[in-house]
Amino acid sequence: MARSVFIHVAMVLLLALVTTPAGAQSFLSGDWVGLFQEDQPERGPGPELGDYLGIPINAAGRQYADSWDASRLTLPEHQCRAHVSPYIYRGPIRVRITEEIDPGTQTVIAIRHFLSTYAQERTIWLDGRPHPPDEAPHTWMGFSTGEWQGEVLKVYTTHITQGWHRRNGIPMSAKTTMTEYFFRHGNVLTQLSITEDPIFLEEPLVKTTNLLLDTETTPNQYQAWLFCQADDEVPGRDPADVPHHLPGKNPYLTEFAAKHALPVEPTRGGAETMYPQYMEKIKAMPVQAPAARR
Amino acid sequence: MFKGLALVAAAVMLSVLSAHVDGSAQGTSAPPRREGGLYTMPVQGNVHVIVGAGANVTVQVGNLGAILVDTGTAQSAGAVLDSLHQLTTRPVRHIINTHSHADHVGGNEQIGASGAPISGRGVAVVGAGTSPRAEIIAHEETLNRMSAPAGSQAPTPVAAWPTSTFSGKHKEFFYNGEGIQIVHVPSAHTDGDSIVFFRRSDVIAAGDVYSTVSYPVIDAQRGGSITGILDGLNQLLDLAIAGEKTEGGTMIVPGHGRISDEADLVEYRDMVTIIRDRVQDMLNRGMTLAQVQAARPTMEYDGLYGAAPGWSASQFVEAVYRGLKPERSSQ
Numbered sequence: 001m002a003r004s005v006f007i008h009v010a011m012v013l014l015l016a017l018v019t020t021p022a023g024a025q026s027f028l029s030g031d032w033v034g035l036f037q038e039d040q041p042e043r044g045p046g047p048e049l050g051d052y053l054g055i056p057i058n059a060a061g062r063q064y065a066d067s068w069d070a071s072r073l074t075l076p077e078h079q080c081r082a083h084v085s086p087y088i089y090r091g092p093i094r095v096r097i098t099e100e101i102d103p104g105t106q107t108v109i110a111i112r113h114f115l116s117t118y119a120q121e122r123t124i125w126l127d128g129r130p131h132p133p134d135e136a137p138h139t140w141m142g143f144s145t146g147e148w149q150g151e152v153l154k155v156y157t158t159h160i161t162q163g164w165h166r167r168n169g170i171p172m173s174a175k176t177t178m179t180e181y182f183f184r185h186g187n188v189l190t191q192l193s194i195t196e197d198p199i200f201l202e203e204p205l206v207k208t209t210n211l212l213l214d215t216e217t218t219p220n221q222y223q224a225w226l227f228c229q230a231d232d233e234v235p236g237r238d239p240a241d242v243p244h245h246l247p248g249k250n251p252y253l254t255e256f257a258a259k260h261a262l263p264v265e266p267t268r269g270g271a272e273t274m275y276p277q278y279m280e281k282i283k284a285m286p287v288q289a290p291a292a293r294r
Numbered sequence: 295m296f297k298g299l300a301l302v303a304a305a306v307m308l309s310v311l312s313a314h315v316d317g318s319a320q321g322t323s324a325p326p327r328r329e330g331g332l333y334t335m336p337v338q339g340n341v342h343v344i345v346g347a348g349a350n351v352t353v354q355v356g357n358l359g360a361i362l363v364d365t366g367t368a369q370s371a372g373a374v375l376d377s378l379h380q381l382t383t384r385p386v387r388h389i390i391n392t393h394s395h396a397d398h399v400g401g402n403e404q405i406g407a408s409g410a411p412i413s414g415r416g417v418a419v420v421g422a423g424t425s426p427r428a429e430i431i432a433h434e435e436t437l438n439r440m441s442a443p444a445g446s447q448a449p450t451p452v453a454a455w456p457t458s459t460f461s462g463k464h465k466e467f468f469y470n471g472e473g474i475q476i477v478h479v480p481s482a483h484t485d486g487d488s489i490v491f492f493r494r495s496d497v498i499a500a501g502d503v504y505s506t507v508s509y510p511v512i513d514a515q516r517g518g519s520i521t522g523i524l525d526g527l528n529q530l531l532d533l534a535i536a537g538e539k540t541e542g543g544t545m546i547v548p549g550h551g552r553i554s555d556e557a558d559l560v561e562y563r564d565m566v567t568i569i570r571d572r573v574q575d576m577l578n579r580g581m582t583l584a585q586v587q588a589a590r591p592t593m594e595y596d597g598l599y600g601a602a603p604g605w606s607a608s609q610f611v612e613a614v615y616r617g618l619k620p621e622r623s624s625q
Contacts (some may be wrong), residue, residue, distance in 0.1 A: 059594075060594040060597055063593050063594040064594040064595075067568065067594070072564070077531060077556055077557075077560040080536070080539075081540055082539060118539060118540075119539060120539065133333055133345070135333065135335065135343070135345045135350075135551065136335060136552065136553060138554075138558065139542075140541055140557075161541065161555075162557075162561050171594075173597070173598060174506075174558070174598075175598070198597070199598055200597075228540070239528065239531075239532075240524065241567075242563070242567040242568060246575050
């Protein structure tokens with residue numbers, strides 16, 4: 001299956017190179033807004049509980065997600081957590097891309113992304129600097145270095161704080177690394193991300209996300225997400241309590257399958273559920289019966 | 295001509311400012327310095343960390359001299375001093391021990407001897423003569439673990455023992471322009487744990503109450519407990535304040551592993567709490583230790599924390615199990 005992922009990625013990259021006209025503008029600077037033609041339910045309202053479909057989680061990732069209780073988000077330390085770089089581009093987002101120029105040489109030493117969601121600032125260093133040592137702090141955006149491959153920007157990111165691959169409890173570990181390719185077709189910017197998580201994924205998670213150039217952006221469109229302040233959302237709760245489900249006691253894990261008349265097995269995720277050929281296997285599986293109304 | 299000079303000066307200033315902004319450990323543009331396999335990294339403010347000495351060694355530097363939180367192993371002491379000399383030419387004035395384990399106090403003797411106290415403090419070390427040495431501060435239980443009654447063989451040399459102890463909840467003093475709080479965490483990793491808060495730099499040295507590379511090591515023979523570990527982690531969370539956009543702010547140097555912020559710490563606290571709750575539930579259901587270990591209540595976290603030398607997931611589960619009692623009211 002890893003080979004299959006490789007082939008898919010290679011095809012997308014090849015397509016990008018072939019369809020980019022010679023001499024086309026490769027600068028990425030500008031204001032970009034998210035397009036939502038892919039996976040809209042997940043990106044807007046949010047994923048449903050127990051929906052692990054298409055995410056190549058391993059057994060550890062599955063157990064973590066099964067244990068996760070959405071009430072965890074009410075803890076003060078969790079309320080204002082930002083999305084991590086492998087996830088944030090799929091949110092409701094505006095991205096302002098600028099370049100940092102070395103004043104002495106006038107070369108571009110970094111590309112900066114200002115991401116409206118949680119007002120995140122990301123720097124992609126192009127000056128060949130090494131990644132920090134393992135003991136350096138992690139951040140939501142991580143530490144990124146990049147290089148131009150023709151008119152495609154390749155970016156490699158490490159040192160990302162623990163976050164999620166999907167915001168219904170599927171965890172992303174702090175050992176995750178991400179390789180991205182940014183390529184532009186006129187007014188459309190495509191980000192191809194390959195996320196590798198040795199702790200919670202059994203294969204790389206490959207996604208493409210499209211952004212549209214916006215020439216009419218005003219500064220106030222970037223200001224809505226700047227501030228977040230945690231409040232006491234559950235008065236009286238012991239601050240040492242951590243909401244979670246004990247193993248085997250999460251009542252919501254089959255809800256998604258029942259609601260959409262799906263078999264349960266594919267909703268449990270795993271690398272196999274990413275591939276088109278899995279559709280045939282699903283057809284032979286029993287469908288989850290809806291839960292009886294109380 | 296002047297305009298040209300002004301532009302050059304502005305460029306230089308921009309370059310300096312840029313280097314300053316990126317002077318944090320993650321933004322460092324140069325490879326980390328290495329002395330005997332050790333790394334030295336800035337944390338923030340006056341505080342740095344020396345990594346690779348067996349345990350993290352936190353260093354506060356300033357005009358008055360250096361303070362070290364822990365000293366690493368005895369074998370690393372020379373390399374720690376070499377690394378320290380890259381940070382400051384001033385002497386070590388104080389050593390603060392977070393607990394008594396050899397990977398944290400092993401360098402006390404050599405590094406202490408290289409230092410000098412201010413105004414005579416630290417001279418009266420039993421058996422160490424009158425030569426000036428850095429003062430060694432720790433909780434009283436740490437001294438008890440490192441020393442022995444007269445006539446008995448102590449586990450550590452006399453010159454490595456703390457020379458200034460406290461027995462209450464905390465000790466505090468002002469040094470190098472900032473307040474320093476040493477807070478005792480009872481019965482956590484051991485019975486003598488302390489965390490050290492550099493208030494102006496906004497950095498906490500957490501000792502082995504917190505690690506990013508292993509489950510919490512609970513040294514039950516020396517008074518450690520799962521309850522104390524969780525109390526300590528929650529105490530750290532109370533002290534830490536996340537920075538803008540919920541990252542950075544108070545930085546935490548764990549006993550082992552990477553420099554952290556509140557976002558890292560809360561994940562670790564959550565993990566320990568969840569495992570404690572699972573083991574408690576199994577205990578309440580009458581499961582034996584072997585059954586609990588076989589059920590793998592740590593499973594999803596083992597890839598992150600289960601491969602530490604000398605402290606397996608199974609050992610951690612056993613320590614948690616033995617530190618809890620069945621609760622009648624639980625389901």
